[in-house]
Amino acid sequence: QVQLVESGGGLVQAGGSLRLSCAASGRTFSLYAMGWFRQAPGKEREYVAGISWTGGTTSYADSVKGRFAISRDNFKNTVSLQMNRLKPEDTAVYYCASVTDPYGSTRSEMTEYDYWGQGTRVTVSS
Numbered sequence: 001q002v003q004l005v006e007s008g009g010g011l012v013q014a015g016g017s018l019r020l021s022c023a024a025s026g027r028t029f030s031l032y033a034m035g036w037f038r039q040a041p042g043k044e045r046e047y048v049a050g051i052s053w054t055g056g057t058t059s060y061a062d063s064v065k066g067r068f069a070i071s072r073d074n075f076k077n078t079v080s081l082q083m084n085r086l087k088p089e090d091t092a093v094y095y096c097a098s099v100t101d102p103y104g105s106t107r108s109e110m111t112e113y114d115y116w117g118q119g120t121r122v123t124v125s126s
Contacts (some may be wrong), residue, residue: 012086017086095117
């Protein structure tokens with residue numbers, strides 16, 4: 001079955017950096033756009049970043065634009081999220097997800113994703 005496993009979360013001070021990784025298996029990973037979402041305590045899950053199946057197109061939520069960078073390695077079946085200049089409001093559980101339909105571009109709606117990882121927690125202290 002399809003599995004997405006995130007790693008790289010942790011505790012970091014404001015202004016610091018973290019790199020999240022998501023390892024995918026059970027699907028021809030390279031055919032599907034991928035995304036990162038996050039859910040802060042007491043809030044709804046929200047879109048963070050997305051990358052097309054080729055990796056040629058990326059998109060970001062306004063709140064992270066210029067600070068976060070999404071990338072993928074289709075040979076290693078991984079997608080990463082480089083997070084720089086972290087802020088306390090970036091504290092959340094971060095999830096990677098795979099878009100339902102192959103050969104697509106970036107998607108920002110949760111309903112367009114069919115497989116999700118278990119999440120990795122990021123805590124940014126002030």
